[in-house]
Every structure is written in C-alpha cells, then in structure tokens.
Amino acid sequence: MTESEMRRRIDTAFEFLGRVADHPDRFPDQAVLFLMDPSEIASALTKERLRILRELEARAYPSLTALAQSLGRDVSRLRKDVMALERLGLVAFSRSGNRLLARPTATGIYIPLFTGKGRGTRRIATRPARTRAAHRDGSSTP
C-alpha cells in the first residue's frame, strides 16, 4: 500500500469518527471497522472464515479439532483461518488445559453505504424532475 493510500485511509477513519461525534446516537457503541479495498476485505474474510464465524456463533466448541470435524475441514488449515480471524479481532481465544477454545467477538457484519470520499457524495437521480402536479395527473415534464 502506498503512503498516500494510507493517508487517505487515516482521513477516512477520522471522517468516520467525526460522523460519530456529530450523531453518536446513529452508531453502535463498539465496532470493528475495515477500511480496506474490497479485494483486501474479500481475502481477509473468505467464505470459509465466514462459515467459521457462523459456526462459532451457533455453538460452543470444546476444541479447534471439534470445530474442524463439524465443518469437515483439515485442522491445520482451519487453525490458520481462526488465527487470521483472531488477528482481525473477530475471534478471541481462551485455554482449557491443552485445548484452545475460540469464541466469536462479533454478533454480525454490517456494510454501511460510506465510502470515505467525503460527505454529500450521494448523486441526484438523473431522471428528469417532475412537478407534483404533473405527477398527480400522470403527465411527464419535457
């Protein structure tokens, strides 16, 4: 990633915080945000990793081996995925004897319509405007 792209992401992060400061009631109290390209997000949150999160949310597994068996996956590959989720703050670990227990820290994933390109970026529809009267009687404006 270039330095200018990183600066843009820092600006976007602070823009988000500015929005929270302006309208705190519209934002959750705690959240994990990803200010990354769609491709980076897709590589971080793969289909298999999303399956893991869903499975961990549904049931408490006594070990990663049990989780791997339930998902029909190789344990070492699953472990790599769970570690990646832990780095992203989406999974937390605890130990029970020799066993590593994973639990999800998130209850859901949200993708707001916010691109970090500044406020008021929403475009006006290009369809020709119609007056209220025209709308009422069904005629179209020129």
Add this chain to the structure above:
Amino acid sequence: MLMYVDIICPFGHEMSKRKAYKIFLSLEDRIDADLEFDKDPGRRPRLARFAITYSARIEGRWREVVRYDNFHGYLHRQKFWRTREPVPLSALERLPTPDLLDACRQDLARHWPRYRSLMESMLKEE
C-alpha cells in the same frame, strides 16, 4: 469501502456515554478510538474526551505506536517507541474537541511512516 462489525450493541438502542472502535487501515495498521460523550438533559450529546491510538503489527504482534489522549483533562501524545510518559500538547489545549481531533488526524497522516519505522527500530534494538 468501509465495513464494520457490530460487536456489542445493535443499532436502535439508547446510546451510552462511551464508544470504542477498532479501525483496521490494513492488516498491519490499526486505529483504536475511545470516545466519551457528555450527555446533558435536553441537549445533544457532545464529544468531550477521546483517546486515539495508532497500532502496527510488527514481528507478529500488535504494538501501540502513538496515542493522542485528552481523557485526563489535557491533550497529550504518547510516543511508545520512546516512553509511555505522556507529553502535553499545550499549544492545542484551547481548541474545541473537533479541532483537536483534526490536529491529531493531521499529525498521524503526516508522520505515521516515521512513527512506525521508529517503533520497528526500537524493537530491533531490544
């Protein structure tokens, strides 16, 4: 694209005084933001205090690199590659909170590569 994961409270609840966000700028860079609001009856909540921490993943671990914080009644910066001691930013003291946040944004956006590099050097020396 901005994607965020609600980890504690769903939307539509009554907001609390504190908000905390982990913002991943990349898989190796992260901003943690703690915000505290003053809630006076009949008035809109106002951002009163904040702590913004830039962390970098270095040698497989997340390391705090720099923090901007006014939770203790004065704005200060902590440069973690030097010391955990807070250094007051007295020149900015009288600015309103949104302007303080902007000053922190400017400092981080301008200096993050150097800050990160200094933290990497400090860890190599250890």
